Amino acid sequence: xxxxxxxxxxxxxxxxxxxxxxxxxxxxxxxxxxxxxxxxxxxxxxxxxxxxxxxxxxxxxxxxxxxxxxxxxxxxxxxxxxxxxxxxxxxxxxxxxxxxxxxxxxxxxxxxxxxxxxxxxxxxxxxxxxxxxxxxxxxxxxxxxxxxxxxxxxxxxxxxxxxxxxxxxxxxxxxxxxxxxxxxxxxxxxxxxxxxxxxxxxxxxxxxxxxxxxxxxxxxxxxxxxxxxxxxxxxxxxxxxxxxxxxxxxxxxxxxxxxxxxxxxxxxxxxxxxxxxxxxxxxxxxxxxxxxxxxxxxxxxxxxxxxxxxxxxxxxxxxxxxxxxxxxxxxxxxxxxxxxxxxxxxxxxxxxxxxxxxxxxxxxxxxxxxxxxxxxxxxxxxxxxxxxxxxxxxxxxxxxxxxxxxxxxxxxxxxxxxxxxxxxxxxxxxxxxxxxx
Amino acid sequence: xxxxxxxxxxxxxxxxxxxxxxxxxxxxxxxxxxxxxxxxxxxxxxxxxxxxxxxxxxxxxxxxxxxxxxxxxxxxxxxxxxxxxxxxxxxxxxxxxxxxxxxxxxxxxxxxxxxxxxxxxxxxxxxxxxxxx
Numbered sequence: 414x415x416x417x418x419x420x421x422x423x424x425x426x427x428x429x430x431x432x433x434x435x436x437x438x439x440x441x442x443x444x445x446x447x448x449x450x451x452x453x454x455x456x457x458x459x460x461x462x463x464x465x466x467x468x469x470x471x472x473x474x475x476x477x478x479x480x481x482x483x484x485x486x487x488x489x490x491x492x493x494x495x496x497x498x499x500x501x502x503x504x505x506x507x508x509x510x511x512x513x514x515x516x517x518x519x520x521x522x523x524x525x526x527x528x529x530x531x532x533x534x535x536x537x538x539x540x541x542x543x544x545x546x547x548x549x550x551x552x553x554x555x556x557x558x559x560x561x562x563x564x565x566x567x568x569x570x571x572x573x574x575x576x577x578x579x580x581x582x583x584x585x586x587x588x589x590x591x592x593x594x595x596x597x598x599x600x601x602x603x604x605x606x607x608x609x610x611x612x613x614x615x616x617x618x619x620x621x622x623x624x625x626x627x628x629x630x631x632x633x634x635x636x637x638x639x640x641x642x643x644x645x646x647x648x649x650x651x652x653x654x655x656x657x658x659x660x661x662x663x664x665x666x667x668x669x670x671x672x673x674x675x676x677x678x679x680x681x682x683x684x685x686x687x688x689x690x691x692x693x694x695x696x697x698x699x700x701x702x703x704x705x706x707x708x709x710x711x712x713x714x715x716x717x718x719x720x721x722x723x724x725x726x727x728x729x730x731x732x733x734x735x736x737x738x739x740x741x742x743x744x745x746x747x748x749x750x751x752x753x754x755x756x757x758x759x760x761x762x763x764x765x766x767x768x769x770x771x772x773x774x775x776x777x778x779x780x781x782x783x784x785x786x787x788x789x790x791x792x793x794x795x796x797x798x799x800x801x802x803x804x805x806x807x808x809x810x811x812x813x814x815x816x817x818x819x820x821x822x823x824x825x826x827x828x829x830x831x832x833x834x835x836x837x838x839x840x841x842x843x844x845x846x847x848x849x850x
Numbered sequence: 851x852x853x854x855x856x857x858x859x860x861x862x863x864x865x866x867x868x869x870x871x872x873x874x875x876x877x878x879x880x881x882x883x884x885x886x887x888x889x890x891x892x893x894x895x896x897x898x899x900x901x902x903x904x905x906x907x908x909x910x911x912x913x914x915x916x917x918x919x920x921x922x923x924x925x926x927x928x929x930x931x932x933x934x935x936x937x938x939x940x941x942x943x944x945x946x947x948x949x950x951x952x953x954x955x956x957x958x959x960x961x962x963x964x965x966x967x968x969x970x971x972x973x974x975x976x977x978x979x980x981x982x983x
Contacts, residue, residue: 453863573866604927622954680947706861741948758948768907768942771937786872
């Protein structure tokens with residue numbers, strides 16, 4: 414017989430859907446079906462049941478093969494590596510719960526590590542911009558119930574946040590948005606006519622990397638000032654039309670993604686997008702929100718925010734928290750050979766960092782804590798498999814609008830498998846023993 | 851004959867699904883070891899769809915399979931889903947922001963029919979050991 418667990422939280426993207434239903438065996442040891450999730454979320458739950466899943470830590474041998482080791486040995490290696498290093502990098506933290514992030518921060522403080530999360534290759538530049546000029550934002554609930562002008566800038570939720578549009582932004586009927594999508598106008602800015610753009614009333618196919626100019630042009634258009642005939646590949650009539658559409662709404666929301674944070678201009682693009690939002694507030698209510706990728710990258714920013722005062726790229730090597738993007742950020746540190754050990758948890762830099770950085774991880778003592786086998790585990794010296802957070806263990810996660818949501822455990826992890834938090838607590842204990850404190 | 855295009859990267863739903871199903875699996879290579887080219891660029895390249903091509907930038911080189919743009923047209927712009935293949939060629943410079951320049955790398959694409967598209971683990975392993983062509 415089976416039972417159905419309702420109101421399950423999906424631990425994939427920052428949308429953190431909270432209406433999944435998961436069918437598990439009566440003893441809670443096997444997971445059979447996932448309902449309401451998007452294709453990616455469903456796959457994440459189902460993959461926890463993979464028969465070929467790695468369930469014990471392994472260490473890379475001289476000849477390149479793997480040798481199975483015990484959790485105790487993995488803890489010893491990790492604690493030794495971190496205490497021996499002058500300046501270890503502790504990277505990742507976005508695919509785990511806030512409880513584990515807090516324990517990890519304690520280790521980082523004890524060993525003088527640089528703590529960095531996936532924002533460093535995602536919305537790090539947005540965080541810089543927020544520190545520059547602030548951010549007028551809101552919750553996804555407000556958007557569902559109030560927003561009637563939706564602008565997606567350099568993001569493609571149809572692929573990256575598949576249920577975002579149906580739950581919050583385009584289709585839902587809310588308190589003041591009873592007509593659903595027919596009452597909303599959607600604008601998409603993207604250099605490709607994406608699947609999200611196919612749902613838009615206006616698609617501005619901006620020339621790649623010219624977002625700053627187009628954002629600036631919108632501010633000019635709001636004021637009714639003159640524009641050149643073409644800006645960033647968009648004819649001025651279309652820019653005026655988009656500006657009018659935004660101004661005529663009751664509540665406008667700008668969602669932005671990697672198209673602006675990773676293109677040249679970077680934090681300055683976001684500065685300008687926030688300035689657009691500020692200007693728009695002269696005419697109507699407007700807010701702006703980053704489309705956060707990992708389900709708990711926002712949470713790691715929150716945890717470090719309250720522990721250290723900075724949301725990412727926190728350098729603890731001098732005994733106090735320093736933050737200087739461009740200097741204390743993972744890719745800069747790796748490429749400049751400024752860290753001498755690498756600890757990765759809840760992320761896959763092997764797949765998602767430029768290769769010049771990956772190579773540096775390979776050349777250093779390194780540990781990867783990850784339920785999956787990934788390019789990161791392939792280049793690290795020790796791989797420690799752990800339980801899936803949000804599937805096999807609960808814990809707190811923050812949605813992209815900074816709302817904390819408690820994820821749920823739905824199925825038992827394979828026998829004898831540790832969770833992130835348990836592993837980190839043991840490492841912290843061992844680090845303290847080694848340091849004699 | 852080689853063509854020059856502007857490379858961008860990002861998520862696709864196939865990338866997300868195959869990533870969660872296991873990056874060591876062939877499905878991940880099928881989803882991310884590709885370059886999406888506009889029909890106009892295919893014509894310039896003089897290649898059939900689903901041909902292996904070598905993509906080269908100032909920062910590196912990688913072999914991927916050339917496929918039709920799924921979200922086009924976007925002449926002059928090419929798309930490799932985020933992953934180790936794209937990261938072989940993207941511009942790693944952060945210009946003091948911490949963020950590598952994942953979008954907007956000028957690349958050259960040429961037909962490489964006989965060269966294989968490597969799996970993600972093999973690609974990274976060989977790259978680290980300096981065994982890539």
